[in-house]
Amino acid sequence: MNKQHNRFEKRKNHKQRPASKRPAFAPRDSNSQVSQSKLSSPRIAEQLQTGDRITVEVKKIGINGEGVGYYERKAVFIPGALPGELVQAQVEKALPNYIQAKLLSHKRTSAERVTPPCPVYEACGGCSMQHTRYEEQLRAKENVVRDAFSRYTKLTDLPLRPIIGMNDPWAYRNKAQMQVGFHQGAVQTGLYAPGSHQLVDLSGCPVQHPDINALIQRVKEWLKAYQVSIYQERKRKGLLRNLVVRIAYTTGEMQLTFVTSEAHFPQAKSLVAAIRREFPKVVGIAQNINPKKTSIIFGDQTTLLWGKETLQEKLGDLKYELSPRAFFQLNPAQTLHLYRAAEEAAQLTGTEEVLDLYCGTGTISLWLARSAKKVTGIELVKEAIEDAKANARLNHIDNAVFITGKAEEWLPSQVAKGYKPDVIVVDPPRTGCDDALLKAIIQAKPKRMVYVSCNPSTLAKDCAVLLKNGFQLEWLQPVDMFPQTAHVECLILMVRK
Incomplete structure (x- = not known):
């Protein structure tokens, strides 16, 4: 897959279910039962509005990891729901061909449901199936x-x-591309919550290699200690935009790249010295300059601050030299x-x-x-x-x-x-x-x-x-x-x- 994933990573033509499989429907902000005659009306689904509550039996997992059920022959997509569950959901969008809904509560829970180990799982959106037993994911x-x-x-x-x-579906990612922010006196690194520009801090992400997590955590502390200016996207002010860390699984070598909005980086020498003292596995530290108003991580210019320009990784008996912007699985x-x-x-x-x-x-x-x-x-x-x-x-x-x-x-x-x-x-x-x-x-x-x-x-x-x-x-x-x-x-x- 020769593409970068900005998230830890379209619904199309979902199969329809016969009308006999209709779930119950309750009006917005009401728990009262609806008469069977009203349920049988083919116009019920068309009349749904944002905020209405529906009860849906989930049939399968969709292409984006959401639960898929059916309401009046329309597919209903419910993030966080699992096959076999009977759930109450709130309509977020009712379109001619499908319904998007938010999971509110369970009337029946799947045996495949597990507690996500990540404390910010739901807010982050980088993973969509941590609530699912791994065998069921497969x-x-x-x-x-x-x-x-x-x-x-x-x-x-x-x-x-x-x-x-x-065998172990955790700590497998060899690269982290983290947005940098500042909130309530602390430096944050993470991803934007889905559909927003609200940064979710990812400390100790369970799908990242633990050495990546450790390095990012210490760099965050040094950024605050050395008073590095953090980029503010809306104001287009500040210096540091992103941290990009890569690790080679076969050699253990690590590579760190600071993505900045301009070339002038006054704290670079102090940061490099601190990283070298505490993280001997880091073999190269670079600065990439991206002055553009864009969601793309890297700019066109990369400068080596210290160490090697590349780190070496292996697949089988083949060797690969990876520069900071090079793609690798x-x-x-x-x-x-x-x-x-x-x-x-x-x-x-x-x-x-x-x-x-x-x-x-x-x-x-x-x-x-x-x-x-x-x-x-x-x-x-x-x-x-x-x-x-x-x-x-x-x-x-x-x-x-x-x-x-x-x-x-x-x-x-x-x-x-x-x-x-x-x-x-x-x-x-x-x-x-x-x-x-x-x-x-x-x-x-x-x-x-x-x-x-x-x-x-x-x-x-x-x-x-x-x-x-x-x-x-x-x-x-x-x-x-x-x-x-x-x-x-x-x-x-x-x-x-």
Whole structure:
């Protein structure tokens, strides 16, 4: 998944339920019962308003981790609700095709419900499934994939493999990107609450590596002690905007980046000295300058304050040098499972030409290059291509070529010239592949296509197009890259008929 997640990470065409499954309805601010004749009216759901209360039986988990039930044949999305629960919810938005509601209370509770270990779980919004037993999280994610393919491909016998979960689904994230704020005399670092600019302080986040948590906590104390000016987004005043910390799981090396609104950073030397004294695992400290009014973390200019420009990480026997802005998968342990599945799907013998579209920093390209004749990686971001080339040199891989370009334009132009790779790998954004790219893939007629996606809906829709144009689906492999969230990564293998 070659994309950054600003959160620890669309509802579409949800199945309808028959009218006989109608839940009870109570008017706004009232606990009185409604007559059965009124319940039977097909206009009841249309008359719902913000603040009305409804009782809903939850049927499944939705693509964003919310509970999904049905009221008068409309899907009702209730964050925090679990399948099998009977809940009272308050309508927050009643739209023609669905209802959004807030969980108020339980009339029946699921046995899969657990107490979230994070004290700010509900306020943060970074995780959406900590209230769910992990085994149920995995089942729910499998079902999300199954539902998406049922909806868009109409396959009756889906070759879905069991999802690959984690033995320990905590402390897996190797990178934290924290907004910095100041509240009631204390420096805060965390994420904005969903739908707001209210900063939620994340001290000791249970899905982050504990060394990251420890470093951030001490840096917060030093920021206050050295009176570092904290950026105020609304006023566009102040210096420090973000802290970005990365750790290499295999080497233990750490990297810290201060994101500031301007170059002048008077406390930088004092902060660097304090960090070096207490955290010998930190091998590089950088300053990134972002003066723009934007929600994007990094600016264009990065300056090394002390130490090494990169830290080294490994996946299997491959080494990667990571600069502060370089993309790298956030869960290395699960990334190994994903790349091994890609290797299995590619079925390389050493004679194949592989095309890796949306290759990012070339992590999949380099993984496959060892068993291929040649790998060509295409990526729009120039800096990512430079990282890919550097990592190819680091690993002495000379059969991988990386090209800066837009996949949707590059492949059609090459296919028009007769280019026909043996294997195509795609790892597109959440929006999936556009029509021009799918058309070019169909025209290229690769023997095998490996599609990696973080969005089951767009994956299934693109798969449906390929199924109609000479491909067949061999198998699907979900991987739980982000436990405690609703995100699910899925890899599929398609072959030419």
